[in-house]
Amino acid sequence: MELGEKTVRKNYVFRGKIINVRRDDAMLPNGNACTREVVEHPGGACVLAVTEESVILVKQFRYAYGEELWEIPAGKLNAGEDPMRAALRELEEETGYCADSLELIFTIYPTPGYSDEKIYIYEAKEVAKGSAHPDEDEFLDVVRVPLEEAYAMVQDGRIKDGKTIIALQYRQLRG
Amino acid sequence: MELGEKTVRKNYVFRGKIINVRRDDAMLPNGNACTREVVEHPGGACVLAVTEESVILVKQFRYAYGEELWEIPAGKLNAGEDPMRAALRELEEETGYCADSLELIFTIYPTPGYSDEKIYIYEAKEVAKGSAHPDEDEFLDVVRVPLEEAYAMVQDGRIKDGKTIIALQYRQLRG
Numbered sequence: 001m002e003l004g005e006k007t008v009r010k011n012y013v014f015r016g017k018i019i020n021v022r023r024d025d026a027m028l029p030n031g032n033a034c035t036r037e038v039v040e041h042p043g044g045a046c047v048l049a050v051t052e053e054s055v056i057l058v059k060q061f062r063y064a065y066g067e068e069l070w071e072i073p074a075g076k077l078n079a080g081e082d083p084m085r086a087a088l089r090e091l092e093e094e095t096g097y098c099a100d101s102l103e104l105i106f107t108i109y110p111t112p113g114y115s116d117e118k119i120y121i122y123e124a125k126e127v128a129k130g131s132a133h134p135d136e137d138e139f140l141d142v143v144r145v146p147l148e149e150a151y152a153m154v155q156d157g158r159i160k161d162g163k164t165i166i167a168l169q170y171r172q173l174r175g
Numbered sequence: 176m177e178l179g180e181k182t183v184r185k186n187y188v189f190r191g192k193i194i195n196v197r198r199d200d201a202m203l204p205n206g207n208a209c210t211r212e213v214v215e216h217p218g219g220a221c222v223l224a225v226t227e228e229s230v231i232l233v234k235q236f237r238y239a240y241g242e243e244l245w246e247i248p249a250g251k252l253n254a255g256e257d258p259m260r261a262a263l264r265e266l267e268e269e270t271g272y273c274a275d276s277l278e279l280i281f282t283i284y285p286t287p288g289y290s291d292e293k294i295y296i297y298e299a300k301e302v303a304k305g306s307a308h309p310d311e312d313e314f315l316d317v318v319r320v321p322l323e324e325a326y327a328m329v330q331d332g333r334i335k336d337g338k339t340i341i342a343l344q345y346r347q348l349r350g
Contacts, residue, residue: 003236003243003314013189014196016212018289021189021196026238029314036238037191039214044288061178062287063201063211068178069287076288110285110337111292112237112244113219113251114193119337139178139204162285162294162337169344 003029005036018076041117045087046074048105048167049097049124054144055168056095056127061139070153071161074119083120091124095142096132099124105170110162119163121170147171178204180211193251216292220262221249223280223342224272224299229319230343231270231302236314245328246336249294258295266299270317271307274299280345285337294338296345322346 006027014021020040028034049056049072057070075090077083084102092098102122110119132142145153151172153159159168181202189196195215203209224231224247232245250265252258259277267273277297285294307317320328326347328334334343 003234003316005236005238013191014198016188016198017210018212019196019214021194021214023189023191024238028312029236030312032312034312035192037193038239039194039196039290041289059178061180061204062284063180063199064213064289064291065284065287069284071287106340107332107335108337108340109237109240109244109335111290112240112246112336114216114239115214115286115290116239117286137203137205137207137209141178157282160282160284161287162283162341165281165283165341166337166344169341169348173344173348 005029005034037114039115039117041115042077042079043083043118043120044074044076045083045090045120045122046072046163046167047087047091047099047102047122047124048072048171049091049099049127050147050171051097051127051144054146055150056097057143057145057150057164058094059141059143069161070159070164072164072167074163084122087120087122092130093133093135094138094140096130097127098130100126106166108163108166121163121167180204180209183208212289214290214292216290217252217254218258218293218295219249219251220258220265220295220297221247221338221342222262222266222274222277222297222299223247223346224266224274224302225322225346226272226302226319229321230325231272232318232320232325232339233269234316234318244336245334245339247339247342249338259297262295262297267305268308268310269313269315271305272302273305275301281341283338283341296338296342
């Protein structure tokens with residue numbers, strides 16, 4: 001079956017700092033007209049960084065949920081930025097840890113229903129301690145959590161962030 | 176450290192069929208003013224349904240990405256709808272399979288940077304074949320994929336959808 005939908009006209013309804021929003025006129029595979037709401041996002045990069053059998057997590061208030069969430073270090077891409085460079089930058093800025101190199105382990109699509117965001121998940125090699133220098137106006141706690149404890153936090157729901165669950169389950173599966 | 180941010184004023188900039196969008200005036204923990212862009216979404220429900228060592232996947236064109244994606248059966252919640260009811264409905268409507276019961280295995284936050292969407296992931300018990308009756312204007316292929324093949328599709332990147340990766344990793348971890 002041909003499943004594709006065609007864009008008839010892109011209509012921007014909001015242009016923000018983080019996201020743009022469109023309500024497009026589109027055409028279904030059967031030729032029927034429809035509208036499609038789309039959030040444009042530049043994409044994000046994050047890092048699974050393990051040192052001495054502990055994973056580096058950040059605890060951060062997330063305004064949209066009104067909650068503090070546990071996440072692996074992450075940030076959005078600047079325009080045109082290489083995701084690996086962004087991942088290295090966020091790891092160092094947010095946590096003060098640095099890595100010799102990163103390996104891309106996943107490119108995930110977190111919200112296929114309405115957003116074009118892609119999240120690049122890297123695994124850090126040779127993690128070492130430096131010094132954190134978060135953005136002014138960035139507030140977070142950095143914690144080293146033993147892997148077994150982190151796996152338990154995924155299972156009991158204390159870790160809720162999708163990219164963090166994927167990275168930790170990946171690590172657990174590899175053993 | 177107190178990490179919370181406070182809403183000063185909610186400002187709606189778009190009200191759509193699937194999402195609403197706000198650009199709020201807010202206050203950081205240090206008292207500085209900031210703006211926060213928020214996508215409001217009613218939430219989604221999805222189902223890991225395995226029968227005879229195969230997982231039921233749907234292949235669907237996703238407009239925001241301009242690609243066909245492999246996903247476990249899923250749909251957004253209607254206003255005030257119980258997520259489990261939504262999950263059962265989507266499984267049956269999209270795939271024609273039904274389940275005796277569902278168990279909630281994850282509540283994930285897919286996009287903490289800008290959206291309030293929560294995705295409820297269920298595991299189906301006693302999956303049986305009925306007959307599909309997708310929404311008019313819903314176009315998708317339903318495929319039963321052997322679990323080992325599905326795990327390989329996660330590893331090699333053919334499966335990109337976050338909730339689907341989480342559900343399959345969960346199943347693989349449980350062995």
